[in-house]
Structure formats: C-alpha cells, structure tokens
Amino acid sequence: MLIPPYGGVLINRIVPDEQWREPIAGAGGKAMVLSHDDLIHLFNIAGGCYSPLTGFMTEQEYQQVIHQNKLPLGLDWTIPILLHVETLRADELSPGTTLVLLAADLKAIGTITIESVFSVDKEAYCTRVFGTTSSEHPGVQDVSRKSGLCVGGPVSVAASGLPDLRYYRRPVENRAWLESTRGKSFTAFSTRNVCHLGHEYLHTLALEVTDVLGINVITGAQVKGSFLPDVIFDTYEHLINHYYPAGRVFLNNLRIPPIYGGPKEAFLQATILQNLGFTHFIVGRDHAGIGSFYARYASQQIFEQLTALAIQIMPISEPRFCSVCQRISTERSCRHRDQEIRELNGKDVRRFLLEKRYNELEKLLPAGLRSFLIEMFEERVDIKESTLQLKGARPILYE
Amino acid sequence: MLIPPYGGVLINRIVPDEQWREPIAGAGGKAMVLSHDDLIHLFNIAGGCYSPLTGFMTEQEYQQVIHQNKLPLGLDWTIPILLHVETLRADELSPGTTLVLLAADLKAIGTITIESVFSVDKEAYCTRVFGTTSSEHPGVQDVSRKSGLCVGGPVSVAASGLPDLRYYRRPVENRAWLESTRGKSFTAFSTRNVCHLGHEYLHTLALEVTDVLGINVITGAQVKGSFLPDVIFDTYEHLINHYYPAGRVFLNNLRIPPIYGGPKEAFLQATILQNLGFTHFIVGRDHAGIGSFYARYASQQIFEQLTALAIQIMPISEPRFCSVCQRISTERSCRHRDQEIRELNGKDVRRFLLEKRYNELEKLLPAGLRSFLIEMFEERVDIKESTLQLKGARPILYE
Numbered sequence: 004m005l006i007p008p009y010g011g012v013l014i015n016r017i018v019p020d021e022q023w024r025e026p027i028a029g030a031g032g033k034a035m036v037l038s039h040d041d042l043i044h045l046f047n048i049a050g051g052c053y054s055p056l057t058g059f060m061t062e063q064e065y066q067q068v069i070h071q072n073k074l075p076l077g078l079d080w081t082i083p084i085l086l087h088v089e090t091l092r093a094d095e096l097s098p099g100t101t102l103v104l105l106a107a108d109l110k111a112i113g114t115i116t117i118e119s120v121f122s123v124d125k126e127a128y129c130t131r132v133f134g135t136t137s138s139e140h141p142g143v144q145d146v147s148r149k150s151g152l153c154v155g156g157p158v159s160v161a162a163s164g165l166p167d168l169r170y171y172r173r174p175v176e177n178r179a180w181l182e183s184t185r186g187k188s189f190t191a192f193s194t195r196n197v198c199h200l201g202h203e204y205l206h207t208l209a210l211e212v213t214d215v216l217g218i219n220v221i222t223g224a225q226v227k228g229s230f231l232p233d234v235i236f237d238t239y240e241h242l243i244n245h246y247y248p249a250g251r252v253f254l255n256n257l258r259i260p261p262i263y264g265g266p267k268e269a270f271l272q273a274t275i276l277q278n279l280g281f282t283h284f285i286v287g288r289d290h291a292g293i294g295s296f297y298a299r300y301a302s303q304q305i306f307e308q309l310t311a312l313a314i315q316i317m318p319i320s321e322p323r324f325c326s327v328c329q330r331i332s333t334e335r336s337c338r339h340r341d342q343e344i345r346e347l348n349g350k351d352v353r354r355f356l357l358e359k360r361y362n363e364l365e366k367l368l369p370a371g372l373r374s375f376l377i378e379m380f381e382e383r384v385d386i387k388e389s390t391l392q393l394k395g396a397r398p399i400l401y402e
Numbered sequence: 403m404l405i406p407p408y409g410g411v412l413i414n415r416i417v418p419d420e421q422w423r424e425p426i427a428g429a430g431g432k433a434m435v436l437s438h439d440d441l442i443h444l445f446n447i448a449g450g451c452y453s454p455l456t457g458f459m460t461e462q463e464y465q466q467v468i469h470q471n472k473l474p475l476g477l478d479w480t481i482p483i484l485l486h487v488e489t490l491r492a493d494e495l496s497p498g499t500t501l502v503l504l505a506a507d508l509k510a511i512g513t514i515t516i517e518s519v520f521s522v523d524k525e526a527y528c529t530r531v532f533g534t535t536s537s538e539h540p541g542v543q544d545v546s547r548k549s550g551l552c553v554g555g556p557v558s559v560a561a562s563g564l565p566d567l568r569y570y571r572r573p574v575e576n577r578a579w580l581e582s583t584r585g586k587s588f589t590a591f592s593t594r595n596v597c598h599l600g601h602e603y604l605h606t607l608a609l610e611v612t613d614v615l616g617i618n619v620i621t622g623a624q625v626k627g628s629f630l631p632d633v634i635f636d637t638y639e640h641l642i643n644h645y646y647p648a649g650r651v652f653l654n655n656l657r658i659p660p661i662y663g664g665p666k667e668a669f670l671q672a673t674i675l676q677n678l679g680f681t682h683f684i685v686g687r688d689h690a691g692i693g694s695f696y697a698r699y700a701s702q703q704i705f706e707q708l709t710a711l712a713i714q715i716m717p718i719s720e721p722r723f724c725s726v727c728q729r730i731s732t733e734r735s736c737r738h739r740d741q742e743i744r745e746l747n748g749k750d751v752r753r754f755l756l757e758k759r760y761n762e763l764e765k766l767l768p769a770g771l772r773s774f775l776i777e778m779f780e781e782r783v784d785i786k787e788s789t790l791q792l793k794g795a796r797p798i799l800y801e
Binding site: 203207208210246248249317327328329330332333334335337339369370371 | 610731735
C-alpha cells in the first residue's frame, strides 16, 4: 500500500482532450499568457503534485499560508502558490469568470475560474516567506519584478497541454511505477547537479535502509553555467544502468521554479514528493537555501514544527571528504573539521572539467562517471576549438 | 523514554552482599561448579539481559521453546537457556531445594531454587535449535559433550560475584548511560573482531540514521587465533577517541557463550540488546552463523516470523570492496558481483599483520587503525625474536 497523498486525495485537474473545447468557449475571450514559472505551478496543481490544492491560492489561502503556515482547512503549507497578473487590470477580472491560460506560443493550456482578485504586499510576502527583504536574495528580486496583482481559484489543464519532458511523471504515473517495484519504502533524493561522491554517499545510505531510490532532478530553474537537464539525466542513466543495483534506482524530472525558499521550500518539496508516492526524503543541511540567508539546520528543523506530512524526513549533513579518515563522511559520522576536511561541490566538478584538471576529479566524482563526463567535455571542447560539428557534439552547460 | 525491556519488566536477581549469607545456609550444603558458559548465562539472567527469564529453563519452558519458539506466557524465545548438571545424579536433586552455584575457584556465586529436574533429548535439541545433528556443527559438538540432565528454576546471584570485566555493563547501567546521551535512537552493532572497512561502513550507516552507536564486543567465546578482547577494546577506543564523532559511539562487553545458533542466536542477541536499551540492531546476512549450516538470509528473516521484540532490525548485506565502483558497498548498494568484488574479513587482517604484508591493510583497515595495529604487532614480534620483554609488550591473539 502506498503512502496517502497529502490531505488524503490526489488532485486531478487534467481535462481529457475530447472534453476540452467547452471551457474555452465559456471563458468569454479573456486570456493571459503564463510565464515559465507559472506554467510549472499550473501543471503541478493540475497533476496533483500540490494536492490538496486545486488551484492558485485565493487571498484567504495566501494570508493563512504566510501568517500561519496553514491552509484554511488546517493542513500545514509554507510557500504561497500565486498567479500574478501582468497584462490585465483588476477591473478586468471579476470573481466567477473564467480566464484562459496560454503558453508563450499563445496555445491555450488551461483555465482558471476566478474566485479571488487581490493584491500582495511584497514586503510582507518577502518577510514571511524568505525571512528577509534584502535585495541580495534572488527570491526577493523575483518578487519585486512581478506584478502585485494576483488571481486565485481552481484551474484545469488540457491533457494535450501537459509538457512532454524527459522523465517527467505525474503523481499518478510515479505511484504506479513505485507500486510495480514491489518495494515498501521509497527514498526521494532531489538534486540540480551531476552526481559527485557526496551524492553517491547519500544514495548508498538510501539504498541500504530503504527499497527504492528515486533521483529527482529539479529542472525548473535555469542557472547560467550549470549542467543542462539532459546531461544530468545522461550521467545518472549511466550510473543506473551500469553501477547502481538493478531495478532499484530511477529518475524523475521534478519541476519546481527557482524559489530559494530554504526551509519553506524544503517543506514544499516534501509535499510534492509525498504526493509522488515517496515515503522518505533526504533533506540536507541548507536544503533549498541560498547564500547565508537561512539558519544552518532550518530546512531540517521545519519538519519538527510542521508535522502534517506523512513522508519521513532523513536529515543529513553535508558529505565531505575527510583527509584523516580517508573517506567520505559527514559531521554525523566522523569528528574531523576545518582543515581536515575538503568540501565536495558541483562547482568544482564543472571547473575541473572545463580546465581539464581531470586528475582532481578522482576525489570528486564516482568511479563510474569520470571518463564518461570527461569524454562528454572533450567532444564539446573540440567543437569550440575547430568550429567543426562533431558527431555527438552537444551543449552541456546553460550558457 | 527508553525502549521497554522484553516482556515489560527488567529482571533483577542480584542480591546485595549484606543479604547474601542466608541463601547459602538454606541450601543445605548441595552445590555445583558452573562452567564458563553456565556462568555467562547465570549473570545474563540475574542482571536482566534475558528478561523476562528469572532462572534457567524448566522442562515446560524448554519444550515450548524448542517446539514452538515460545515461552509459556506466549513471548517469542528461540534458544534454550539450560543448566546441565554434570556432577550430581538426578536422585540428588529434588524440586524445592536450593543448590549453591560455584565458580571454578569454588567461590559461591549464586543459587538456583530447583523447580524442575529433566533430561534433554540431544537429537531433538540439535534438530530444533541448529536444524542439524551433524557432528561438524560446533554447537552439536558442544551439546554432545554435555550431560543430558538439567535443572531449571529461578536463580539469584551475589552482587560480589558479578564479573569485573572491561566495559561490562548490566542492562540497568547501560540504560542509564543511553539516557545520559539524550539521544532517542541507539543502534547496536555486535562483533567479535577488530574493526575493518566493512564494519566502518556499517558504523557510518548507523551514525547517519540514528543518534548513538553501541559497539557490542562479544567476548564469551575464545577461539584460537582470534583477537583478545583487550586488543579489540583498545583498537575501538582508539577509533572512538580520535576518529568517530565525540560522545556518540561507545563500547559494551556483550557476554554470550559460543552457540553458533544462526537465526535463533540472532534473535537471542536482539533480546539481550533490547534489554540493554538499544532501539536498533544491525543484523548481517549470516549473523551468528557457522559454515553453511544456515540459509543465506535466515538470520534476518527470523524477525519477520517472530515479531514480539520492539528493537528494530536493520538487515544488512555483507560489505565488500567493489573494484568497479572503487568503494565499499553491499549487494544492496551496487550491482557488481563475483570477480568484481573483494571480500573483507578479519582473517585477512590477522594474516596480513602476522605476515607483515602491511601494504595490503590499506584496503582492509580504517585509516585510523593501520599504524595502530601494525605497531602493536611489531612490538609483539620483537619479543618473540629477541625474548626481550619490551615495555608495552602484550599478547594479542588467543593462542
């Protein structure tokens, strides 16, 4: 038996294509184009990742979430899921009407039935969600760029409008897959990077104590210089097909826009992962954090205060290489500190690859990935130097 | 709050010294000398390790345990705890009388109030407990050497008779210690050997997912060529004081006679460890097994059939070095097999030390133990070669 969805019922606001024509007709012509991030939220609502939400938040929901970390029915919730309106005025939006939601190519993707039109106090939002109004915080920057006008209400999405992305699974699909493994415990690991030795350490841990490991690659944000999703998927496919135990590790494309919400975003991730069917979730020290805006263990401690989720949190410290113990460890598993340890991070992986310092990758990458990634970079570097289009040449990083 | 003792009440059959004189007087002079193994059982009963047992088993208890894996009150129990009588005849033993129990030096250690005098069918015993009557099985050999006459009934032990052994803790002491750590989850690891990289892997696992790790060194058996308890304790002290996280790893001297009972002995160990206050117990693939007498996973599977213990079993596969992944793994955490993996075992540690093949220890011993153990062996070898008594020279292995 799988873990229940958050709130008990898996929300499905996806309309089969044959029933799709009518809501457009009923919308009375009013429409708005959604941003990249809005679309991710829309699909997460409609597919059930945000169960029990059935739409973008109304003013009442929004206020309760930012002030009490609760939905009106009492369930814990931390991050407002808002639809900011950029191209329409408040007097063009009235409760009860339906707005057609368009993709950037103006294709109709879904609808929202407006229940609430309200404006957001950006300072209150940032203080409550990020704990800061500092313009250095990328989440604050993002909010300041957006309109303060929001509409809330239930949404629907046309089945044909769903994204066709590699490893993208809705909760109902992911749950069916988990069930097919015949496992009982399913650990979710979330990442935005290629696997380094620290990640391998956490995967090993999950595989020892639970049945199945889902590697959830977060692909909603596109940060310059970071690995492209396809590269991350390819490297993990290589590990899964040749190194990790057969049939017990799988990939999932986890769509979350860049929020930088630290503990509150960690809670949102946990919500999505429970809805996807996972029973355990590895939460790192500064999970979903940015810079030094959040307290060291805030992303783990939030789960001691907000306890409504059934998914079990595995709070983990940052794995690092300990030069005294001569192995990967965390501050939970060895006592060494400061000069005795060497951090493991994705930036170094990219730097050493770009600078061809391949020897240094030995202490950073799993044995199974070193030559695989080096070959990928060598091919790309060849293109740059010769402008010759080699077979198999491909972009690797966001540029 | 600590885990409850098995059966709900921690048994204490230890008599303070000031109350001790009387039971001897009441014994009417009859006495028997206990073997090394009998003494271990006696102290385990009296101190509460075998709670809810209050004495050696009566015939009724014995029959229910070997035929139904149950104590008369219905609790799961697997290994008979018997007092074999070697020096008295059945007609010298009658229910209701008290027998004084003596150590090898004839010091009175405790008493048993006889409730039951019975003879044991050795074939039934071996078939039920070991699943074999093969004379190759060391447990069968042990039973065949013993008298078939047993007495059962409640025991008491003089406080002054308790063993004074390094790291020896009764459940009440171990529980007080666990409570003082302020942890909530306490993993027990049991071992008869110095720590190799496979053990370090399991310790790391326990430290990542629980608060405290108790390394329970089993010292009841004395197998030729194996490390002396003091050496095992010293090596672990070194790791605990200089490598493992401060305040979260501790040693315990776990007294169990050599049983070779495989799954049933694993269950007995789990019982003792729950009574000691542990919440988790790492059970290996062929835990407490010998040769190929038990099925590969029997020692883990028994806990699916017998579920009365509250201690949580962490079933673990054998850690080994994987030459493809270039790291320690188990069959749960990497897919490689056969020629691709290299087993890790204590025999190799001793062999490489004795043969001075110190380079090979790098792939076998934790970084913190290599020079420590090599120095210990070098000192010993010096003595042998020169017959000069070096300062710090000491015996290392059972000879």
